Amino acid sequence: MPSAPTPATEVRTDAAAAPRKASRRFDPHRFGPLLGLALLLVVGTALNPDFATWDNLMNVLTRTAFIGIISIGMCFVIISGGIDLSVGSMAALIAGGMILVMNALAGSIASPVAVVAIGMVFAVTLGGGFGLMHGYLITRGRIEPFIVTLGTLGIFRAVLTWLADGGAITLDNSLSDAYGPVYYASLLGIPIPVWVFILAAVAGAVLLNRTPFGRYVQAIGSNEQVARFAAVDVDGVKLLTYGLLGVCVGIATLLYVPRLGSASPTTGLLWELEAIAAVIVGGTSFKGGEGRIAGTIIGAVLLSVISNILNLTSIISVYLNAAVQGCVIIAVAFLQRRRP
Amino acid sequence: MTDTANITRRVVLGAGLAVAATAGFGGFARAADSVKLGVCIPAATHGFTGGIVWWANEAKKELEKAHPNLKITIKTASGAPEQANQLQDLVTVTKIDSLVIFPFESAALTQPVAQAKKKGVYVTVVDRGLTDTSAQDAYIAGDNTAFGRIPAEYIAKKYNGKANIVALRGIPTTIDNERWDAFTAVTKQHPGIKILDAKYANWNRDDAFKVTQDYLTRFKDIDVIWAADDDMAFGVLKAIEQAKRTDIKEVFGGAGSKSMVKTILDNSNPLIQADVSYSPKFIYDAIKMTAEARLKGGTLPATHILPSALITRDNAKEYYFPDSPY
Structure with a gap:
């Protein structure tokens, strides 16, 4: 942290934080991502009426669920001033690991449902473990999070x-049938992954805005030294943010595996960038200190809506798909930019 | 089941490589009729390259057993610069006299390969051609034109020149363009065949799943999906299953992966009836042809295209390799 830990800094941070909080309610930039998403929905419907069907919207939300759930965890890490580049590789390794565990257990445990349940617990535990390992290396090992997670990005994959x-790890057919509903089934017309996504979002928002842990995360991100002087257990809180992200990756993976029933070296490729983009597009400061779960969710949905619209139309060359995505991301970031 | 088998195989292969390296140094003064063959291939990062590595090791096992005076050293690289370094090591340290290389990138590897050839190494280039063909002695590749032409002809014949097709494409590369051009060249001759759209799904199951979901939302009447790759076909099938669509009559993959060929053999999915071969086995053929020609002191024809063939239930058995990872 560049600023010296003097009382003056502390006063300044407090003073800066107070009016920002007050002005939040009236800040039109806060609604940038929502505005962008609303515009995209209008454009999508105009280009192809099938866009606005319930089935298509549920398709989009279901496939957003993985990135969305990961980006909720990523939001905490980024607000605390950290970063995790490994989430895509981590998801791939958890997916492969849980499939191997489930296939191995299928012989000794008769009930496929029990095997799947064990697999799910394994996925979340493994994710949490990986996250805590990151946190430990970053806090106790004093290595930059960028380097730690760049390293594990390579290791996991x-x-x-x-x-x-080099090929694919595939789930046994009998287990696939038992596990399939976790991705494909619906409750009250809404697919299971979307329900989990909603629950994770609510839990994330409560954790960030209504608990001491959430306040500590924000305090560390805006000024780590000050947080330390304010007797916040900086290392402990950081460790937990990475653990939390790991758990989110585990949950995302246990929803992902039943979709294709397999893990391959291309699983989760570039998820880390999508998750980070969702967080930043949603209005969280890349420098840390401040962020929003709701914005993150909108950011994640927005990113998948763009590619959905591009797939549903053929007005521009497929070679330019990534360019359109890039333009929308920059435009939305512009809409929600902070004033200096 | 494969876990212990894999580890055992790795240990055995690792030991084999170590022995080969030692023998390479020790056998320096041996008769001139021994051949030291270097093999440079991409590391196993996805199904297809996984198959390449497996087939290269199969070739090494079989050929070294059959020819005691043959030493094969296999190097896998995860990028063009790494491959260039490995090539240099093979030439200066292992002192190879023959080389089979599957270049990571055509342009970047042309100079390093030319250097090796200048030192007297016999060079066989596989799959991706070099930008300067004088740097190679022989070129062996799969037939990308047939990879696109065969499915198009098959669909045209089976559906009497009348079908609504949606297509998936791989990653924007010359290989993908060759396949796509060959496919559309055939479909253009049949006015009844309509290609509704073609989008990139990056030779990747997840992207294929998403793109297909959106195709199914967008097009209400599809006869055939040309998935253009067996991995992508896997994602396509899942998306169709989820949408419970019954209008789609066939999904055509490509490459002849183990699981797809098995599906055709067992007739276990009515949507999968045929495939086109583009097997990573060509690396095996290339190593075998090069080694045997060099042991006899002969050379290979300048260009050798391994044909791609239509795989149906009648001939699927010939394309089924249960031990290969791909």
Whole structure:
């Protein structure tokens, strides 16, 4: 942290934080991502009437669920001033690991449902473990989060590729049938992954805005030294943010696996960038200190709506798909920019 | 089941490589009729390259057993610069006299390969051609034109020149363009065949799933989906299953992966009736052809295109390799 830990800094931070909080309610920039999403929905419906059908919207929300749930965890890490580049590789390794565990258990445990349940617990535990390992290396090992997670980005994917022998790890058919509903079934017309996504979002918002932990995360992100002087257990809180992100990756993965029933070296490719983009597009400061769960959710949905619209139309060359995505991301970021 | 088997195989292969390296140094003074063959291939990062690595090791096992005076050293690289370094090591340290290389990138590897050839190494290039063909002695590749032409002809014949097709494309590359051009060249001759759209799904199951979901939302009447790759076909099938669509009559993948060929053999999915071969086995053929020609002191034809063939239930058995990872 560049600023010296003097009382003056503390006063300044407090003073800056207070009016910002007060002005939040009236800040039109806060609604930038929502405005962008609303515009995209109008454009999408105008280009192809099928866009506005319930089935299509549920398709989009279901496929957003993975990135969305990960970006909720990522939001905490970024607000605390950290970063995690490994989430895509981590998801791939958890997916491969849980499939191998489930396939191995299928022989000894008769009930496929029990096997799947064990697999799910394994996924979340493994994710949490990986996250805590990151946190430990970052806080106790004093290594930059960028480097730690860049390292594990390579490690996780390489281990998966090795386990898969370069091919794919596929779930046994009997388990696939038992597990399939976790992705494909619906409750009250809304697919299960979307329900989990909604629950995770509500839990994330409560945790960030209504608990001491959430306040500590924001305090550390806006000024780590000050937080330390205010007797916040900086290392402990940081460790937990990475653990929390790991758990989110685990949950996202246990929803992902039943979709294709397999993990391959291309699983979760570039998820880290999508999750980070969702967080930043949603109005969280890349420098940390301030962020919003609601914005993050909108950011994640917005990113998948863009590619959905591009798939539903063919007005521009497919070679330019990524360019359209890039333009929308920059435009939305502009709408929600902070004034200096 | 494969876990212990894999580890055992790795240990065995690792030991084999170590022995080969030692023998390479020790055998320096041996008769001139020994051949030291270097093999440079991409590391196993997805199904297809996983198959390449497996087939290269199969070739090494079989050929070294059959020819005691042959030493094969296999190097896998995850990028063009790494591959260039490995090539240099093979030439200066392992002192290879023959090389089979699957270049990571055509342009970047042309100079390093030319350097090796200048030192007297016999060079066989596989799959991706070099930008300067004088740097290679022989070129062996799969037939990308047939990869696109065969499915198009198959669909045209089976559906009497009348079908609504949606297509998936791979990653924007010359290989993908060749396949796509060959496919559309055939479909253009049949006015009844309509290609509704073609989008990139990056030779990737997840992207294929998403793109297909959106195709199914957008088009209410589809006869055939040309998935153009067996991995992508996997995602396509899941999306169709989810949408419970019954209008789609067929999904055509590509490459002849183990699981797809098995599906055709067992007739276990009515949507999968045929495939086109583009097997990573060509690396095996290339190593075998090069090694045997060099042991006899002969050379290979300048260009050798391994044909791609239509796989149906009648001939699927010939394309089914249960031990290969792909």
